[in-house]
Amino acid sequence: MTKQFSGVINVDIRDSEPDWEPYRQPVAPKGAPNVLYIVLDDVGFSAAQPWGGLIDTPNINRLARSGLTYTNWHTTALCSPTRSSLLTGRNHTTNGMACIAEATSGFPNGNGHIPFECATVAEVLGEMGWNTYMLGKWHLCSSDEMNLASSKRNWPIGRGFERYYGFLGGETNQWYPDLVYDNHPVPQPSTPAEGYHLTTDLTDKAIEFVKDAKVIAPEKPFFMYFCPGATHAPHHAPAEWIEKYAGKFDMGYERYRELVLERQKELGVLPADAELTPINPYVEETSVDGTKWPELDVVRPWDSLSADEQRLFCRMAEVYAGFLSHTDHEIGRLLDFLESSGELDNTLVVFVSDNGASGEGGPNGSVNENKFFNSIPDDMAENLRYLDQIGSPATYNHYPSGWAWAFNTPFKLWKRYNFEGGVADPLIISWPRGIKARGELRNQYCHATDIVSTVYDCLGVDLPEQVKGFQQVPLEGVSLRSTFEDADAPTPKQTAFFSMLGSRAIWHRGWKAVSVHPTLSGWRNFEHDRWELYHTDEDPTEMHDLAAEHPTKLREMINIWFHEAGKYHGLPLDDRTAVEVLADPTRPQMSPPRPRYVYYPDAAEVPESAAVNIRNRSYQIAVSVDVDSPDANGVLFSHGARFGGHSLYVKDRRLKYAYNFVGSNLQVVESDTDLPTGEVVLAAVFEREGEAMPATGTLTLYVNDRKVGEGRITTQPGNFSLVGEGLNVGSDPAEPVTDDYPGVSPYEFVGGTIHQAVVDVSGEPYVDLEKEAVAIARRE
Secondary structure, three states: OOOOOOOEOOOOHHHOEOOOHHHOOOOOOOOOOEEEEEEEOOOOOOOEHHHOOOEOOHHHHHHHHHOEEEEEEEOOOOHHHHHHHHHHOOOOOOOOOOOOOOOOOOOOOOOOOOOOOOOOHHHHHHOOOOEEEEEEEOOOOOHHHOOOOOOOOOOHHHHOOOEEEEEOOOOOOOOOOOOEEOOEEOOOOOOHHHOOOHHHHHHHHHHHHHHHHHOOOOOOOEEEEEEOOOOOOOOOOOHHHHHOOOOOOOOHHHHHHHHHHHHHHHHOOOOOOOOOOOOOOOOOOEOOOOOEOOHHHOOOOHHHOOHHHHHHHHHHHHHHHHHHHHHHHHHHHHHHHHHHOOOHHHEEEEEEEOOOOOOOOOOOOEOEHHHHHOOOOOOHHHHHHOHHHOOOOOOEOEOOHHHHHHOOOOOOOOOOOOOHHHHEEEEEEEOOOOOOOOOEEEOOOEEOOHHHHHHHHHHOOOOOOEEOOEEOOOOOOOOOHHHOOOOOOOOOOOEEEEEEOOEEEEEEOOEEEEEEOOOOOOOOOHHHOEEEEEEOOOOOOOOOOOOOOOHHHHHHHHHHHHHHHHHOOOOOOOOOOHHHHHOOOOOOOOOOOOOEEEEOOOOOOEOHHHOOOOOOOOEEEEEEEEEOOOOOEEEEEEEEEOOEEEEEEEEOOEEEEEEEEOOOEEEEEEOOOOOOOEEEEEEEEEEEEOOOOOOEEEEEEEEOOEEEEEEEEEOOOOOOOOOOOOEEEOOOOOOOOOOOOOOOOOOOOEOEEEEEEEEEOOOOOOOOHHHHHHHHHOOO
């Protein structure tokens, strides 16, 4: 609450008494610790070494040695929901994050907007004297607000962070990221050829942010939310990190699970009698009306793969491992800086993964996820040609679901599901000055909602009744501080509530009930769900279903689920298919679709979600230019990148149009005459023919009204990218649509002046909702 002025005001300042208290900056208590969240993405329970994984993570190990490793910590099964809980201390449905931020439903539990009544840690600590920094993945902003015309109320700067550098969506290309600095997009500082990688860039900026403030006020603490894109797809890593793992996964994912289970028992992460769950336990499960279990959520047995498939799948695991190890190295750089500057001992470090390993690669994985999103099957021969380039800028890759199962050893399934494979995840808490115990395990059951309560407890902070004028919803987690010094302290949590995309679970005092209901399945009929019951204190891997043996206990647990759902806004349940989610006509848009779009040079890139939609329809691109020189060249208009996109440009005095079909087929149409000087309109006109998919037709080039070139092209049925590069006029920054451009990145148009580009889509579109829906669903 604002302090009232208590001085004396007279006509003359000399006769008045000042009172500076209402105007002073907030000051944290003397000696208050820094807080550092390190939030990784899709890592899973058993990839990193402290939980028995076979991927080298010396700096994560370093945190484990200096702090406490929790073996029974849980998330919400998806990234946006978990991140909302990590920042607010409330359940994901209380936060309006029942699903990812792009899949909003218009209900209190899933509207994609964290209520201001659920203040973030940054909002609270910033008002108490901490500097607040955010680096990396945000993913807490609905799609209609992720553009420069939108409100910035739900961008990081709007939710309490003083400084931000990262990307707003659920994923990004690690070589060519969609960077936002504070409230505006910025180009990356260097190229992959010059050594650029996003994780390194984020680490550099994190160190810079701390330096900038500490040289002025060394005693002022900070809260930093450090969220690399790793290890979410695409799995991109420097080649030298990938090569460290050559041949290390040749045993296959089934043997990996056996080896890791042995290590977990040796480390004490799991009890000696813990059992390894079988693969595909639900493949024969059907809905009440006979709908089969989704093919995407199945693992191919290792011995069913051909030698080439095994080779490809092993390489995909090597790339993932290199990605995680490289990220660990960058975490080490950040820790080294904090140690050398004297800050680490009094920094409360919370290290987590936001959900289980990802099964979104499906049974076969991919070297270019964009093919799957466009319903174009991966071709094994083509994939094998990329074997030595997986993880490089030439691929947009994801491993198959078998590795997701392996990196969640010993649990069932993966991200999206409320079985332990989706929600049991890594947690380390390290605070050298505040925790005496070192290098110990903690087995108490805990949840993402508990982190904020723990942080406030350690800082001696109480959640204010109001933050920025908003009456606060009470915290819904509990503090874990009682476990810091006492390994045998009672579990402070009594109940944990889970709901995600139709999958439900409830944990209560050592028991867990979970519904057998596939996510994004459209099965509906929730009243017919089969529930399984586990005594997790004795059966942590959910091997022995006790539902038939204890029907009364199961009914009690289901009743508790409904009670908690009522308390935390858990309804309605939503297992709609991706098609239904996308086709929701009630979802807000920044601006409704229109037949004609006008774009300008020297403006920020337009995200694909807010740009003109040319998919599966005829379109016209017309660029008005004053050509000053016969040697004019460069990009006039571009949209997308290597893995899908199109571009109109000038090279060697010829007008050219390139359409890159999902990165597999670069189609180029070129003019047959040189470009004239003077005022001209340069155009590319596509006329779709028939209703076949993918859409094909004739692309014609024009200079003013004169046809100068023609060719047939095939266009993508779905998005150019998930959350990747957008639309530009006068350049093609970051990853180019084609390598045919003249000049060097960003391939700006020179030798003339571009006035504007007009894109006309007034013809009737043929919208394939399923292809678009797949793209939205994969942003998880």
